[in-house]
Amino acid sequence: MPDYDVVLVGSGFCGTMAAVTLAHLSPTAKIALIERNDIPGPGLAYGTSDADHLLNVRAEQMGAFADAPGDFWCWLEMSGQQGSFGRRDFVPRRLYGAYLRHLLQEACAASPSLTLLKRRITGLQRTPVGFTLTADDGSSLMARKVVLALGNFPPEQAERAPAQNPYAPQTAEELADDGDILIVGTGLTSLDMVATLARTKKTGHIHLLSRHGLLPREHADTASYTLSLQADNLPRTALALCRIVRGEITSAAALGVSWRSVIDALRPLNQSLWQALPTVEKRRFLRHLRAYWDVHRHRCAPQIMDGYRALEQAGRLTLHYGPILSQTRTDNGWRVTWRPRGTTEAKSFDVRHILRCTGPQADFRKLDDPLIQNMLQSGLVAADALQLGLATAEDYTVLDAKGARVEGLYALGSVLKGRLYESVAVPELREQAAAVARNLAT
Numbered sequence: 137m138p139d140y141d142v143v144l145v146g147s148g149f150c151g152t153m154a155a156v157t158l159a160h161l162s163p164t165a166k167i168a169l170i171e172r173n174d175i176p177g178p179g180l181a182y183g184t185s186d187a188d189h190l191l192n193v194r195a196e197q198m199g200a201f202a203d204a205p206g207d208f209w210c211w212l213e214m215s216g217q218q219g220s221f222g223r224r225d226f227v228p229r230r231l232y233g234a235y236l237r238h239l240l241q242e243a244c245a246a247s248p249s250l251t252l253l254k255r256r257i258t259g260l261q262r263t264p265v266g267f268t269l270t271a272d273d274g275s276s277l278m279a280r281k282v283v284l285a286l287g288n289f290p291p292e293q294a295e296r297a298p299a300q301n302p303y304a305p306q307t308a309e310e311l312a313d314d315g316d317i318l319i320v321g322t323g324l325t326s327l328d329m330v331a332t333l334a335r336t337k338k339t340g341h342i343h344l345l346s347r348h349g350l351l352p353r354e355h356a357d358t359a360s361y362t363l364s365l366q367a368d369n370l371p372r373t374a375l376a377l378c379r380i381v382r383g384e385i386t387s388a389a390a391l392g393v394s395w396r397s398v399i400d401a402l403r404p405l406n407q408s409l410w411q412a413l414p415t416v417e418k419r420r421f422l423r424h425l426r427a428y429w430d431v432h433r434h435r436c437a438p439q440i441m442d443g444y445r446a447l448e449q450a451g452r453l454t455l456h457y458g459p460i461l462s463q464t465r466t467d468n469g470w471r472v473t474w475r476p477r478g479t480t481e482a483k484s485f486d487v488r489h490i491l492r493c494t495g496p497q498a499d500f501r502k503l504d505d506p507l508i509q510n511m512l513q514s515g516l517v518a519a520d521a522l523q524l525g526l527a528t529a530e531d532y533t534v535l536d537a538k539g540a541r542v543e544g545l546y547a548l549g550s551v552l553k554g555r556l557y558e559s560v561a562v563p564e565l566r567e568q569a570a571a572v573a574r575n576l577a578t
């Protein structure tokens with residue numbers, strides 16, 4: 137007999153909210169929520185303790201339940217933690233972590249059949265009645281159904297460079313010493329690091345380097361915009377998509393409305409826009425448009441960019457763009473050689489530390505995560521055609537190496553990017569968590 141009706145692996149936003157909702161829908165179901173880290177609930181994004189790491193969505197839209205987007209703001213008010221923040225502010229992410237922990241504690245109190253386990257799952261096998269999960273402490277447990285809510289995986293590490301977690305306290309301490317540093321990547325994680333260093337690093341230069349040198353754009357209050365694009369007439373090529381978005385932005389500008397409103401108005405259509413593209417066009421989008429799309433779609437709080445610009449104006453931070461040609465060890469750290477984009481001449485600088493913030497590794501074939509490798513090798517799961525995550529069906533059921541449904545095995549979160557692309561932030565993930573909980577409850 138299986139030990140549990142449902143086991144959820146990973147207690148970040150997705151695993152936590154699927155467990156909370158399932159416990160509510162099926163109070164007698166035996167559910168285990170498994171997390172390898174000490175604190176279940178916040179996951180990577182909301183586990184940071186740095187008050188300068190802010191949400192990139194306004195507080196009033198961050199409710200964890202699809203039918204109550206204002207729930208997070210209500211909780212902030214009711215728990216007296218809103219401080220001087222307003223509902224449209226970008227509040228510290230650690231407050232969101234506290235909110236998720238609160239929801240989980242409430243669910244555990246209301247539903248004694250919801251169990252939290254601290255383990256790192258390293259293997260998953262099918263059995264006649266469900267699945268067996270094995271953990272790195274040698275223990276195993278059996279479940280009728282399993283949800284993979286594993287979150288993002290660390291970026292690919294350059295050869296010979298030390299692997300570092302940007303959010304580990306010792307990383308922040310190390311970077312704050314008096315040496316020059318290089319942050320590779322110019323996305324939201326890099327901006328988190330800059331926000332921390334603006335406070336903690338008193339001397340030493342900060343180099344930021346990425347292929348395109350594109351920084352996330354900042355949020356601003358804007359009037360709303362109604363798209364001309366119709367949901368039943370979506371473009372079938374990346375070029376047509378690009379032209380349509382540009383056309384909408386031009387039309388919005390003629391009305392005095394910011395491009396931000398166009399990107400926001402597109403959001404409910406993003407998954408359909410992606411699915412309307414044939415695979416070859418999706419590849420084209422990833423190759424030519426992704427970097428530009430991502431910085432406009434995943435924007436940051438304005439105060440993050442204020443801090444960035446202050447460092448740049450003080451001559452303490454420089455943004456470079458172009459490929460890294462080599463990084464070699466020196467007595468004091470690293471010599472980095474790179475080629476500025478659009479030139480043929482290589483340049484070098486020396487730094488004490490290098491931190492890679494190049495975005496999560498999504499190509500599962502390159503991951504050394506034991507659970508992923510175990511599932512790939514047995515054929516229980518397969519990478520999607522674009523190597524953005526796992527192959528899955530419409531109802532979040534995982535597909536095996538032969539493309540067949542693995543009944544009872546579900547996946548949530550950014551591993552669904554191959555099928556949905558827009559599968560990163562809370563407004564989409566809360567819908568997924570609720571949908572999977574409903575499937576599990578039936």
Ligand SMILES: Cc1cc2nc3c(=O)[nH]c(=O)nc-3n(C[C@H](O)[C@H](O)[C@H](O)COP(=O)(O)OP(=O)(O)OC[C@H]3O[C@@H](n4cnc5c(N)ncnc54)[C@H](O)[C@@H]3O)c2cc1C
Pocket residue numbers: 145146147148149150151170171172173178179180181182190191192193229255256257258285286287288325507548549550560561562563565
């Ligand atoms: C730095 C950062 C900031 C972000 N800010 C925002 C924001 O402001 N607003 C927004 O809407 N979205 C934001 N996002 C997007 C964010 O990814 C989602 O909001 C959400 O937190 C993702 O949750 P998840 O459960 O999919 O992944 P995670 O939160 O990464 O959780 C996955 C969990 O699974 C655990 N796990 C993995 N493998 C195993 C295993 N084998 N055994 C046991 N446990 C395992 C991990 O330890 C982790 O706790 C941010 C993302 C990041 C990385």
